[in-house]
Amino acid sequence: MLIALSRNDNVTIFVSTHFMNEAARCDRISLMHAGRVLASDSPAAIIEASGKATLEEAFISHLEAVTDEAREAEEPAIAENAEKDDADGRAAERALKHRFDFRRMMAYSWREALELRRDPIRATMAIIGSVILLLVIGYGINLDIENLSYATLDRDQTVTSRDLTLDISGSRYFDEKAPLLDYADMDRRMRDGEISFAIEIPPHFAADLARGRDVEIGVWLDGSMPQRASSARGYIQGVYATWLTRKIEEVYGAGAADPAYSVAARYRYNPDIRSLVAMAPAVIPLLLLLIPAILTTLSVVREKELGSIVNFYVTPTTRLEFLIGKQLPYIVLAMFNFALLLATSLMVFQVPFTGSMLAFSLAALLFVTISTGMGLLVSTFTSSQIAALFATALLTLIPAIQYSGLIDPVSALQGFGAMIGEVYPATYFVTISRGTFTKALGLADLHAAFVPLLIAIPVLTIASTLLLGKQAR
Amino acid sequence: MNVADEQGGAGAVARLEGVSLLYRKTAALNDISLDIPAGCMAGLIGPDGVGKSSLLSLIAGARKVQTGAVSVLGGDISDDGHRRAVCPRIAYMPQGLGRNLYATLSVYENIDFFGRLFGHAHAERRRRIETLMKSTGLLPFADRPAGKLSGGMKQKLGLCCALIHDPDLLVLDEPTTGVDPLSRRQFWSLIDDIRASRPGMSVIVATAYMEEAARFDWLAAMNDGNVLATGSPAELLSATATDNLDDAFVALLPEATGRDRPALDITPRAEGDAGDFAIEAEHLSKRFGDFTAVDDVSFRIRRGEIFGFLGSNGCGKTTTMKMLTGLLDVSDGTAKLFGQPVDPGNLDVRRRVGYMSQAFSLYTELTVRQNLSLHARLYRLPAETIGPRVAEMIARFDLADVADSLPDALPLGIRQRLSLAVAMIHGPDILILDETDLRR
Numbered sequence: 001m002l003i004a005l006s007r008n009d010n011v012t013i014f015v016s017t018h019f020m021n022e023a024a025r026c027d028r029i030s031l032m033h034a035g036r037v038l039a040s041d042s043p044a045a046i047i048e049a050s051g052k053a054t055l056e057e058a059f060i061s062h063l064e065a066v067t068d069e070a071r072e073a074e075e076p077a078i079a080e081n082a083e084k085d086d087a088d089g090r091a092a093e094r095a096l097k098h099r100f101d102f103r104r105m106m107a108y109s110w111r112e113a114l115e116l117r118r119d120p121i122r123a124t125m126a127i128i129g130s131v132i133l134l135l136v137i138g139y140g141i142n143l144d145i146e147n148l149s150y151a152t153l154d155r156d157q158t159v160t161s162r163d164l165t166l167d168i169s170g171s172r173y174f175d176e177k178a179p180l181l182d183y184a185d186m187d188r189r190m191r192d193g194e195i196s197f198a199i200e201i202p203p204h205f206a207a208d209l210a211r212g213r214d215v216e217i218g219v220w221l222d223g224s225m226p227q228r229a230s231s232a233r234g235y236i237q238g239v240y241a242t243w244l245t246r247k248i249e250e251v252y253g254a255g256a257a258d259p260a261y262s263v264a265a266r267y268r269y270n271p272d273i274r275s276l277v278a279m280a281p282a283v284i285p286l287l288l289l290l291i292p293a294i295l296t297t298l299s300v301v302r303e304k305e306l307g308s309i310v311n312f313y314v315t316p317t318t319r320l321e322f323l324i325g326k327q328l329p330y331i332v333l334a335m336f337n338f339a340l341l342l343a344t345s346l347m348v349f350q351v352p353f354t355g356s357m358l359a360f361s362l363a364a365l366l367f368v369t370i371s372t373g374m375g376l377l378v379s380t381f382t383s384s385q386i387a388a389l390f391a392t393a394l395l396t397l398i399p400a401i402q403y404s405g406l407i408d409p410v411s412a413l414q415g416f417g418a419m420i421g422e423v424y425p426a427t428y429f430v431t432i433s434r435g436t437f438t439k440a441l442g443l444a445d446l447h448a449a450f451v452p453l454l455i456a457i458p459v460l461t462i463a464s465t466l467l468l469g470k471q472a473r
Numbered sequence: 474m475n476v477a478d479e480q481g482g483a484g485a486v487a488r489l490e491g492v493s494l495l496y497r498k499t500a501a502l503n504d505i506s507l508d509i510p511a512g513c514m515a516g517l518i519g520p521d522g523v524g525k526s527s528l529l530s531l532i533a534g535a536r537k538v539q540t541g542a543v544s545v546l547g548g549d550i551s552d553d554g555h556r557r558a559v560c561p562r563i564a565y566m567p568q569g570l571g572r573n574l575y576a577t578l579s580v581y582e583n584i585d586f587f588g589r590l591f592g593h594a595h596a597e598r599r600r601r602i603e604t605l606m607k608s609t610g611l612l613p614f615a616d617r618p619a620g621k622l623s624g625g626m627k628q629k630l631g632l633c634c635a636l637i638h639d640p641d642l643l644v645l646d647e648p649t650t651g652v653d654p655l656s657r658r659q660f661w662s663l664i665d666d667i668r669a670s671r672p673g674m675s676v677i678v679a680t681a682y683m684e685e686a687a688r689f690d691w692l693a694a695m696n697d698g699n700v701l702a703t704g705s706p707a708e709l710l711s712a713t714a715t716d717n718l719d720d721a722f723v724a725l726l727p728e729a730t731g732r733d734r735p736a737l738d739i740t741p742r743a744e745g746d747a748g749d750f751a752i753e754a755e756h757l758s759k760r761f762g763d764f765t766a767v768d769d770v771s772f773r774i775r776r777g778e779i780f781g782f783l784g785s786n787g788c789g790k791t792t793t794m795k796m797l798t799g800l801l802d803v804s805d806g807t808a809k810l811f812g813q814p815v816d817p818g819n820l821d822v823r824r825r826v827g828y829m830s831q832a833f834s835l836y837t838e839l840t841v842r843q844n845l846s847l848h849a850r851l852y853r854l855p856a857e858t859i860g861p862r863v864a865e866m867i868a869r870f871d872l873a874d875v876a877d878s879l880p881d882a883l884p885l886g887i888r889q890r891l892s893l894a895v896a897m898i899h900g901p902d903i904l905i906l907d908e909t910d911l912r913r
Contacts (some may be wrong), residue, residue: 002779005897005904010777012903014797017788020684021719028774032784033653034623035759035768035792056654056684061819063655107589111575112583118618136775307572313535315590316557342852352571405862454571470553471537472530 020055031059038062104256104317108325112299116329126295130287130337132345137283138349148173148232151181151189153200160206160247164217166198167243173235190222190240197221197232203371210248229299260379278343281437282406284428287341289371292334294389296375299326300390301378313472319465334368355436365431366453370425371396373460400426425456486642487532492541494527494698501527503698505541509677513690515666517667517679518722519562522885524698525679526568526646533565533644555585561591564635568646568679570786571627576620580611582620584633591638598637605633609663624786625656629663636667644680649685653785661685681716692718694725697884701725707733750905751776751903752797756806759792766792769806776902798826810903824852825900829892829909834879840865841891842876845898852899862898870894895905 004029005011020447023029023043039046039062043055076418116123130314142347152165169176177195180186186198200218209215219236221229303309312322345351353360375392379446382388400406403413410421421427428449435441435449485508502524509515509532517525530536531543531550538551546562548555567573574583581602588598605610609629614622619630628648634642639905649657666672687706694701694709702709706718713724752774759767767789774780782790795801795810801816808815810822830905835844845866849859863883867876868892875903880888889909896904 002893002904006777006779010775011897011901012776013779013906014752014774014782014794015779015906016784016794016908017786018783018908020655020783023781025779027779028642029781029783030770030772032770032782032788032790032793033765035770035789037770037772040772040911055783059654062657063653097905101592104590107586110589111578111586114582115575296783306566307569308575310530310535310565310567311571311587312588314533314560314563316561316592317586317590402595440660465703469537472535472647473537 001395008221017107020059024055032063033063033066033434036066038066041380064231074416099318099375100320101316101318105321105325105328108317109328110148110321112326113329113332116299116333122295122298123377126291126333127337130291131340132285133282133291134280134341135348137278141333147175147194148235149175149177149194150197150199151177151180151186152163153182153186153198154199154207155436158206160209160446161201164201164240164243165199166235168239171235171239173232186220190220193222195222195234197229199236210251215244248341279348280351281433282430284338284341284345285404285433286368286397286400286406287425288334288338288368288429289374289400289426290393291337292330292368293371293375293378293396296327296330296372297379297382297388298385299330299381300376300379301385304383305385309473319468320461323376323461323464323468327369327376330372331365331368334372334409335365338368351437352435355438356442358437359446360432362443363436363446363450363453365428366450366457367429370456370460373457373464376464376465377460379466380469396426399424403427405430407449425453428452476732484511485509486546487677488542488544489528489531490542491530492531492533492538494524494536494539497613500698501832502531503699505700507693507700507703509675510677512673514676514678514688515693516684516686516689516692517677517693518681518683518718519695519696520681520885521593523695525695528695529565529644529646529677530567530680533563534560535565535567536778551586559623562636562639562641562672563639563644564642565644566635566646566648567632568629568650569732570621570624570633570651571622574619574627574630577618579616579617579618580606580622580630580633583630584637587634588637593637601637608666609891610659612838623653625652625660628652628656628660632660632663643674643676645676647681650681651786652654653788653796656785656841657682657685660689660699683722687718694722696726721852749776750774750809751778751811752780753798753809754793754806755805755808757793757796757808758805759789759796759801760804767796771806791907794907798828798905799823821853822900825902827899827904828907829896829905830907835888835892835895837879837881840877840879841872841883842892844880848895848898862900866894866898 002013006013015022019025026043028040028042029046031038031046041049047053047055047058050061052058052061069432116126126209129305150168152168154161154165165176168174177189180189180198186195186200189195190198198220200220202216202218205215205217217240219233221233223229300309303312312315342353342360346353361432374396378388378392378395382391399420403417404410404424404426405421410418410427431449432446435446487507487509489505489507489509491529492502492505492507493500505524505528508909509908517528519525527536528829531538532545532558534545540776543550546559548559550556550559556565568877575586576588583600584602584605588601593601603612606615609632610628611629611633619627621736622630631648635645650661652660664676668676677688681901686692689706691705692709701722704711704712709718709721710716713721715724750773750813754773754774757767757770758765770789770793772780782793792801795817796803799819803815811825813819813822816822836847839847842863845863846859849862854862869874870893872887872891872894875883880891881912883891892909896906
């Protein structure tokens, strides 16, 4: 068929092959090795020129001419191998009888650690990935409001109304923009996102205030971010109340202010209600869950994709040795991560740590054992890295964010969500994390939260051991 | 337990009875019963995709037995207890260059890892590894990462890793495929040395090279999940009245499947159109970083000539082809097609080239006919000529019977013909076949 194409249709055919008999059918061939052409002629001429009988031998003679490592190593040294070291042989045999051999497990850990160290991308992601995420989350999702832009629509234009606007613009929370001309201007600028809220001072504001009538100001808030809007509203109310109290005192003398204004909420544990302080103890568990789990899953599934998993199938390695051997380096790595995250929180974000560092570190150790264990569990039923990545991300993030008390307390959940929340280990680590960070709690106060973590570890390991196949299907 | 006992009177190292294997719905092995003799070199021969690897992975215990019984070294391999007991006596080297090795680990570390798995102490491992590296010529490369070895060296390393625990059964799945012939010869002489020092060891090898198989003690010829014949090479030759295993294998194939192989005799090319070159390469080089993939290559291919690149995996064949077709920039030298320098932006030149690679570019969800017309449209053939051209290709490549089938349902040989038809759909002047193994 090919020959007809070449001879009848004059098509040039260019073939690459490593089979001698396929090459023998070409008009002319080039013998290639290590990027060089060794010879180029018709197969018959190549054979003839080398003085050999077949194309293969001709190729070999060309190769021998260029390869220096050629036959230098032709000593029948294997014979030595036959004489076994008896003592070692017995030790090796003993090891084979064991269901769990420490040395085999460590062989996997040692290899995993070596590979990790030599894979710059994975190593980088493993070490600084979580710190970068913490920084992004810390700076990005800061729920505190500062420098909120606004503008005023002052329809009174009196000394009093300007005094009020001056008071508001003096607050460090707000950033005043050019005054508004009318409602249309307000609409446009709010829609463009130029301002987050607008303050309207009605006509006769100063006059009404002076006469002791009820006075109102209008506040128009951009509700597209409800959390921000409600904080902003609170701040404005506060500023307004302060200003009003002062005005009333100016007019009617000290002590005349309505005591109803002095009611103020006070926050415990986080007196400045800075959200970073609340955030760090919640984000650290999230990151210690996600990243170690993903890295561990990938380490196993990668072997499935590359094919080296077969070494686990056909060697005496047991499931438990394989799993724990794979897990150990990632636990160490995750603890290193933990130290970095903690240092970042304390030093960069200046989050105060009030409780027992020992309790927190111990809980972190248990928790990363769990998160790497979850990674292993996912790896037993996924066979591609992409599937493993998504499965791990979904299975760790969703329960952690939704049901572990990161946003709503577990006690506020109902039904199925509450059930997940109560079973999911992240719940308890979040409790410990918050307890030690902000509530000055120690081991004695938190021991109840340790119990579920201690239970989760063997449960996960047993589940993975049962699910892990020791043969390809 | 002594060797004679467990191998029984028949002296089989592995015995298969009624073994079938399905991957989803595709049958890889079809009710195979086979006794593989112990203490010798036993080979499984046949082209790619006939079930050799599946069979070996069952014997090695790497894959679960679905139906039938596989007994290896005197026990049922699907029994966990037996597998645990015999796996230290089996070594398995899977298909693919260095597939079970760890690319970032050095030669020494790779072997060391396997040694640790089999529980050898530090000093003993060191002694064994040095012996193995010395005998395979890997000693000077002890610190080189496995990923940076040549194909032949990777296979030698694989062998070292397999031999670290003195196995009684060595299972090698296409150990020399894609390796240059010198390394291949070295590999087999290494195996001979090892067998000389461990006479009781059984070796089971799968290979696609018939000339290698001729040296084995016992062969099983496989096709399409079935065993066609077993016996020594001499027995197979005399049974088929042929003088080489290639022909013997073809003779063993059932009538229907594969006798349409192209005749070996090539009509000599009409000379005289000298000077009319389709492809010219002058001092062509390609460097990736500090690695030289192609080093000062020059050749000319005349119009209508069948020109071959013969070499191992990673010797620069594909890189050269990509430079000639403008898929890759050249580092040095010039490449010309039809007298014109190769310009990656020039679609006209590309339209004169048809390309068929080892991974066929067929759309599995389209029928044969749809595949052809899609490629015709991709090459922007005028709409009115597409119909006739597709019909012409179907007739020419004998695809009329399967025109409305999906490619996946077709045997390998017909799929190859379809790929060829696809590559020829736009009537190119140059056809490039990259590792397509058209021997059948």
